[in-house]
Amino acid sequence: MAEQHAAGAEGIHPTNDPGTPGGSVDPQSGADSAAPTRRARRGGSRKSQKATGGWGAVREIAIVVVLALLIAFVAKTFLIRGYYIPSGSMEQTLELDDRIFVNVLGARTGHIDRGDIVVFDDTQGWLPEAPAARTNPVRQGLEFVGLLPDSSQQALVKRVIGVGGDHVTCCDASGKVSVNGKALDEPYLYPGAAPSDFPFDVTVPEGKFFVLGDHRNASADSRYHIETGTQFVSEQDVVGTAFVTAWPLDRFRFLHNPEDVFADVPAPARP
Template sequence: MSHASDPAATPEQPGKKRNPVWAAVREVLIIVVVALVISLVVKTFFFRAFYIPSGSMEETLQVNDRIFANLMAPGPFELNRGDVVVFRDEEGWLPPIPATATNPVTEFFTFVGLVPDPSNQHLIKRIIGMPGDTVSCCSADGKLTVNGTEITEPYIFPGDNPSDSEFTKTVPEGKIWVMGDHRAASADSRYHEDLQGGFVDISSVEGRAAVISWPLDRLGSISGHHEVFANVPVPASK
């Protein structure tokens, strides 16, 4: 008597000859489909590519840097002071952008989220004030204060002041106060007081900038420098 593992127990079955070309094509198609599905899931729920067009965040981010933003903040992950965030320009901080020529290849990579979408208006800045915070400039030492506490900002562009204009702002609920790291070259919350006080809706935030992906010699994470705000007290309104 033969056992199931005995080759003699399984007679050879006649079958169709396998086409090696079609097998290879099918394998490539499966890989492409799986990669596309993964890219779409990542783009929709986790990360999205963005392009840095200006020097407003120097030296943290340089002109022409490509970054990936974590789309789960805000969401499962909360925003914090110091986070560098990408947000939609829903208040018209930027001038309209002209239409740009595209091709099927760039359109495909834009669709799957690996290349920034040039048709969307986004800005990238650092959160200085969260809801309830009072942000002021400047103290006797020329520093920003948050809830009355001076902060020392190592990310500011060398030679820049924390701000060349004086202001005191209390951030409303559901908003944030944002500033560029290159303070002398950033048209941030300070310069848009005519548009809802310069505050940005948290609902406009696409995500937290997480990684510089290009150029390769700048590959690395983007710091929120949360230590800067470690001693800032909870706002009195909380």
């Protein structure tokens, strides 16, 4: 390295060998004294490339991880979320431990209709208070980006029967639920389950939904909260509409709104 410093400080000196500019010839061996310098430079260059390559790999991995987290956060916030079914209230449409995906975008744009299966946050205390979950910064981060469910918020899944302005009653002479005077034939009901085991009569406020489970005698849905005045689900509490059962694989299927059930329901009477 002394030779490199000298050359840099004092300029390039002529040598005995015109074919080796910037170097000198050992008078005893005739070897080119610049060769070790060039080998040292090449060795240093290789070490530098290895170091740069290692840092580049780390940087690429970091970029991939950040992008993956960003995509997960955007998907969770604006597109889809995953949930599992913890009860039999929606049997047989959804069964215990089914994994479903929910369309978040549809809820945010206000496209929720009668017959949709919705997931909504339990802001009105329909569920018993859950025990405090153990958490840590890693879990909190994964919850934030949507890779784990939010342990601080409980959610429910039900089917929308009435929307804002609808008059929903049960039961007519045949024991069916009626919406705006039209009795519903509900093929999604759990086999043998009645449309309702007790009567009710409600008018849904604007911006709210009246929701029921498909397994009516195993679902603590809107009917059970009429007395407390918390029977309606707010639009703001709806996370999204369920559109696919993804797991287990033998139950994989897309969930469709049974529009024919509500096709003949008249528009709600407006005051």
